[in-house]
Amino acid sequence: MQTDPFKEYLKQQEPDKKYKGYAWQTAIGLQAVDGLKPSEYLVDAAIQNIEGKITLDEVKNLLDSYYEEKPQKNHDRTEEADKVSIRIAKILSEHAFSFTPNEYISIHRKLFTGIYDHAGKIRDYNITKKEWVLNGATVIYGSASELRKTLEYDFMKEKHYSYKGLSMDEIIHHLAVFVANLWQIHIFGEGNTRTTAVFFIKYLRTLGFDATNDIFAENAWYFRNALVRANYNDLKHEIHETTEYLELFLRNLLLDEKNLLQNRLMHVDYKEMLVREPKNRI
Template sequence: MSYNSFTEYIKTVEPSKREKAYAWRTAIGLQAVDGLEPSEYLIELAVQNIEGKISIHDTNDLLHSYYEEKQPTENLQRIEEADKVSARITQLLSDNGFSFTPNEYMSIHKKLFEGIYSHAGKIRDYNITKKEWVLDGATVIYGSASELRATLAYDFEQEKSFSYKNLTMDDIIHHLAKFVSQLWQIHVFGEGNTRTTAVFFIKYLRTLGFTVENDMFAEHSWYFRNALVRANYNDLKNGIYETTEFLELFLRNLLLGENHELKNRDLHISVIS
């Protein structure tokens, strides 16, 4: 059994089942950004939730009990993270409540990773680098630990004051790509930034009137992350410039139902040392 088991529910005429199926597919697909895969048990619970046999709260409780009885190993902890975070993302995506504030962003991280990361909902106090496959092992320059809170507040203030009035859809897509890529680049948290950003962004897009119900995050979450990387990387001596072009293709498919081919290899660059 895999999350392809949800396909029949996506095709159903019952809105509640269809919406739940999309939420689960998105939630499970997003685990791929950190190389995580959920268990068969999680898929079984998700199907029961979609069918209305158990609530999302029941799902979370059952997962908690299930893993309490297990002997922890490194591999099991990764599966546990995938299962619990998938259920929590589904719960958040099923909740229409939302505030466009840094506190909401922080709260989403806490809700997703409480009990999994000791720093859930907390701003990191150290600088980070991450070797990226898409950059041939190079890293994006992430936000400086001493400036994270101020940088986050600035980005929210800029977006809040921005007017989408009279913009073409091309301009809107470009602006949204810039906003989400800059929010992600701050990398406020030690871990879990991409999943937090994706959930926050989906909920924000809904407030802008977009219907975010397709399989883009389910099937292309790794492309989404790599596109965020490419939107924040420069190597001028080798003629490499940050670009939102790949992120815009993703967003056009996500928001406009277009069908651009999304291949991770198209984003890969060779860094000459």
């Protein structure tokens, strides 16, 4: 598979091809948050869609037939990556959107129906997840008994927030705090980051941000790790939650800045890692 078969479409003068290229590149790139990689079959079908040779519905039908004829092994999540990619591309291609908890839940249902039994369902159990960026520690996620109330509170708070008179730095910071808080709730058993990313992109459009570049596609894992660091404290070891990494990501996404986005810079042991790295002898 080519490293990035969609990049050329982002430079297209034809708006339709450019937008389709962005939607597909983002949809496929977001699979990296869960370590997934779509098939070459999907990439080829996506390119045909961008070129106007087949519709999104035809891509879906081709994909369904492909997996009916080629059943996957239980440990192979390529089918999940392919099917979720086309669903993300479809949602990003649609203009309809409402800033509500139900929309957020609906996006999860649309992305994961037939893949997860809990698609579109709020989890009823507490979770922990070992994070590489935290050296195996976990973020404290929302309590199962309070998920719906917490979600509704965050939406109500954001809905009534006024961006009027804010500088761009203040806007970026606020958006980072909002998306970090939304993600921390983790209302679903799986698929939270992909759902949050799709919802957030749609929300940004309502605020006048285009965001049709390759930042999400090429830095999906960075986005997830930045969300983790925005929600983790370990005061004993002088580690504090921070949105600085998310803000760098958003500045690249929304303002087309070129800030360095490297996952290892976020690692809680980054300074110790530097000490352990062998130095080149002169």
